[in-house]
Amino acid sequence: MPRFKIIPENPNVNFIGFRSVFFVFSALLVISSIAMFLAKGLNYGIDFTGGIMIELKTEKPNQISLLRERLSTLDLGSVELQEFGAPDDILIRIQRQDGDEDAQQKAVTSAKEAMGNIVAEYRRTELVGPKVSDELFMNGIYAVLSAMLAILVYIWFRFEWQFGLGAVIALLHDVISTIGIFSLLGLEFNLATVAAVLTIAGYSINDTVVVFDRVRENMRKYKVKPMGELLNDSANETLSRTVVTSLTTLIALLALYTLGGSVIRDFSFAMIWGVLIGTYSSISLAVPLLLYLGVTRRTADDDNDGVEQTSA
Amino acid sequence: MIRIPKWKTISILAVCLLGLMFAAPNIMDRATADSLPAWLPSKQISLGLDLQGGSHLLLEVKVDVVIAERLEALVDSIRTELRKENISYSNLGSDGHTARVTIKNLDDVEKAYSLINPIDSGFVTKTSDNGLISATMSEQALSQRRISAVEQSIEIVRRRIDETGVREPTIVRQGEERILVQLPGVDDPERVKRLLGKTAKLTFHLVDQGSSFSSAQSGRVPPGTRLLPAVSSAPGQPSSYLIKKRVMVSGDTLIDATPGFDQRNNEPVVNFRFDSVGAKRFGDVTIKNVGKPFAIVLDGKVISAPVIREPILGGAGQISGNFTTEEAKDLALLLRAGALPAPLSVLEERSVGPGLGADSIASGKVASTVGLVLVIVFMALYYGRFGLMADVALIINIIMIIGSLSALQATLTLPGIAGIVLTIGMAVDANVLIFERIREEIKNGRTVISAIESGYSRAITTIIDANVTTLIAALLLYQFGSGPVRGFAVTLAVGIATSMFTAIWLTRLIVVAWLRRTRPQTLEI
Numbered sequence: 120m121p122r123f124k125i126i127p128e129n130p131n132v133n134f135i136g137f138r139s140v141f142f143v144f145s146a147l148l149v150i151s152s153i154a155m156f157l158a159k160g161l162n163y164g165i166d167f168t169g170g171i172m173i174e175l176k177t178e179k180p181n182q183i184s185l186l187r188e189r190l191s192t193l194d195l196g197s198v199e200l201q202e203f204g205a206p207d208d209i210l211i212r213i214q215r216q217d218g219d220e221d222a223q224q225k226a227v228t229s230a231k232e233a234m235g236n237i238v239a240e241y242r243r244t245e246l247v248g249p250k251v252s253d254e255l256f257m258n259g260i261y262a263v264l265s266a267m268l269a270i271l272v273y274i275w276f277r278f279e280w281q282f283g284l285g286a287v288i289a290l291l292h293d294v295i296s297t298i299g300i301f302s303l304l305g306l307e308f309n310l311a312t313v314a315a316v317l318t319i320a321g322y323s324i325n326d327t328v329v330v331f332d333r334v335r336e337n338m339r340k341y342k343v344k345p346m347g348e349l350l351n352d353s354a355n356e357t358l359s360r361t362v363v364t365s366l367t368t369l370i371a372l373l374a375l376y377t378l379g380g381s382v383i384r385d386f387s388f389a390m391i392w393g394v395l396i397g398t399y400s401s402i403s404l405a406v407p408l409l410l411y412l413g414v415t416r417r418t419a420d421d422d423n424d425g426v427e428q429t430s431a
Numbered sequence: 432m433i434r435i436p437k438w439k440t441i442s443i444l445a446v447c448l449l450g451l452m453f454a455a456p457n458i459m460d461r462a463t464a465d466s467l468p469a470w471l472p473s474k475q476i477s478l479g480l481d482l483q484g485g486s487h488l489l490l491e492v493k494v495d496v497v498i499a500e501r502l503e504a505l506v507d508s509i510r511t512e513l514r515k516e517n518i519s520y521s522n523l524g525s526d527g528h529t530a531r532v533t534i535k536n537l538d539d540v541e542k543a544y545s546l547i548n549p550i551d552s553g554f555v556t557k558t559s560d561n562g563l564i565s566a567t568m569s570e571q572a573l574s575q576r577r578i579s580a581v582e583q584s585i586e587i588v589r590r591r592i593d594e595t596g597v598r599e600p601t602i603v604r605q606g607e608e609r610i611l612v613q614l615p616g617v618d619d620p621e622r623v624k625r626l627l628g629k630t631a632k633l634t635f636h637l638v639d640q641g642s643s644f645s646s647a648q649s650g651r652v653p654p655g656t657r658l659l660p661a662v663s664s665a666p667g668q669p670s671s672y673l674i675k676k677r678v679m680v681s682g683d684t685l686i687d688a689t690p691g692f693d694q695r696n697n698e699p700v701v702n703f704r705f706d707s708v709g710a711k712r713f714g715d716v717t718i719k720n721v722g723k724p725f726a727i728v729l730d731g732k733v734i735s736a737p738v739i740r741e742p743i744l745g746g747a748g749q750i751s752g753n754f755t756t757e758e759a760k761d762l763a764l765l766l767r768a769g770a771l772p773a774p775l776s777v778l779e780e781r782s783v784g785p786g787l788g789a790d791s792i793a794s795g796k797v798a799s800t801v802g803l804v805l806v807i808v809f810m811a812l813y814y815g816r817f818g819l820m821a822d823v824a825l826i827i828n829i830i831m832i833i834g835s836l837s838a839l840q841a842t843l844t845l846p847g848i849a850g851i852v853l854t855i856g857m858a859v860d861a862n863v864l865i866f867e868r869i870r871e872e873i874k875n876g877r878t879v880i881s882a883i884e885s886g887y888s889r890a891i892t893t894i895i896d897a898n899v900t901t902l903i904a905a906l907l908l909y910q911f912g913s914g915p916v917r918g919f920a921v922t923l924a925v926g927i928a929t930s931m932f933t934a935i936w937l938t939r940l941i942v943v944a945w946l947r948r949t950r951p952q953t954l955e956i
Contacts, residue, residue, distance in 0.1 A: 220777060220778055240784055241619055245782075250778055259911070262908060262910070262912065265907055266903060269903045270903055310913070311915070311919075314916045317904040320904055321900050321904035322901065324897075324900040325860075332893045363863045363867075364860040364863050367809060368853070370856060371803075371855045372853065375799075379795060380791055380795070383845055386849060
């Protein structure tokens, strides 16, 4: 069986030494993400704005301008058309109509009537009225906030508050930069994206927890090693695992991104980004942060419960 | 470590076998799966509408309309009662859930109260010193009306959808005033929406011929009458009618309605039949009003107002009104299914055509197969023999996910497939953690068996900690998400659970079996 190595036998990357580089990079990433979000905002999907989305196949290819012409006579406000994966596959977005739910319904009916026989097949019709889009938006916010809170509480419970804080800072970094990249690239931000963000949150914490576990173990083992060295060793000892798991996850996600069809491409993209940034942040951000959060061997020793189990 | 109790071995293998049995029906065709003996699991994964194609409609019952109607009826009755008794009043009207009237002569207040109070028991009637009488709908009556309106609506929606021939629709109440309708296989729900968009309240009214039609049109509608528009304004037909408010016969006494053709001019019509009560009333009205036009009103619009040529005593009649064949068919369907107590509006619609659904299934299969194969190859190359053991666990894990989804009858959606693919990538993490730990222990100079032993035991807490956080995210996603996103949460959660089982217990079983057979002195990992 041929074997290959991705990570050298005894890796010795100086994560702690380069910490200021990582901190500056991460700070810039977070600040520019927030600036991007404030300046450009997100390209919210109809889940959150309300409105209409129709994906259709036309009888003949390249009918997009004809469709645009027909729809422009209807006075539906902003109507966007784009080719979606194939020349006869078209995605249409119609803005949320003024008025109540019935106004949205009328717009769909009139759009379908206007397009008539150009259309071979309606592949997808989605209509979200103002009431539901408001609810979905609020639910998305609740979901993300409560997930963060629940994860914080769990980490707090399993480790010490210093670790919890470090993990959540890394987590916020990942989530904010994901929102930033969605804003920068103008990718559609919808319910599926929220799902992706939550999964990223779970994954990122997962990675962080593995390194933190090792930090805590080493704190018990080496009573005199300087803290910086100890943190660096912990990150290096788990580096192989961190890289391998990220790779297998990325392999699966890349398969999904390239072969999974256009409907979930943005969703897969968000998760690919999340795996990359989550891996980076747990080693390069969460671990060096522990230096500043006042983690001492005393705190590790206090946490008897965790120590007993990891050293079992 | 080297000894795993027999009962444990047997339970681990039994769980795997169970997973296999529940997953098996999915690779058979439907008929084969159904013909399995009863003691074998035969359920297949149920596909979400985004995969099998279909339409999801979230409807809202406009209960306020019902309540407004009831209030209006109360106001009408108050007017009639007070006039009958010659009690003079002013400011009769309603706002919110309250009807109000001021009695001019304070001596009449008590008498007026005794007239108004019994009209509708759902209202609480109060008087005040200045002659004002107010009737407010009680909270109890409001919520009762709300509940019954939604329940009736569900019933009528079900009947209407059943009539269209959609197979296995799901129609359930959601929240207070909402109805969730799922229609598998319906890719263009325009007809269904058209059918659900009508309340289909059918009433028969006499046409007011005495009053001046033109003065009514300019806004002076005589009391007791109403100016209603015509459904279709065909040339030579009036665009509106002045009808008497009183309902002579109403559609709820219909027992059947079928589309047909008029024998004289072969135009599409709807034939209907009343029950005995309706038939008698219809007979009485037509006897007394021969030669007069009789308006057929549907949802506040006049379909037609044919002149009664002769008394209709058999309880059967015909509605004509410039219908197309399709319209006649739909109207008959609506009348058969009955009227909705309140109008419905569509809050959310998500429809997927069978083409896109099939494409999604196909690309989902390709993506997960390719992802699986790549991860398997990677693990084998990277960890050698141990990688292959993890690969066995990974394959069993996929089988167990499919088995669990089938057993739980959870709905598999497109994001759900994404969840499975993600699990493929993440499931090996537990094994990676264990193997890396074993590598380290070997490096630290431990013997093979003790390295493997501590590799497993030390990695376990980390594995649990790491998985719990992902599980938290999945649970919250399920709680707050809707539809397809929930499908993602389900596969993610199921995948985490099964992967912990296969990666920890199953691989341990395999590793131990290998150790006992070969008794290796060194370890290649």
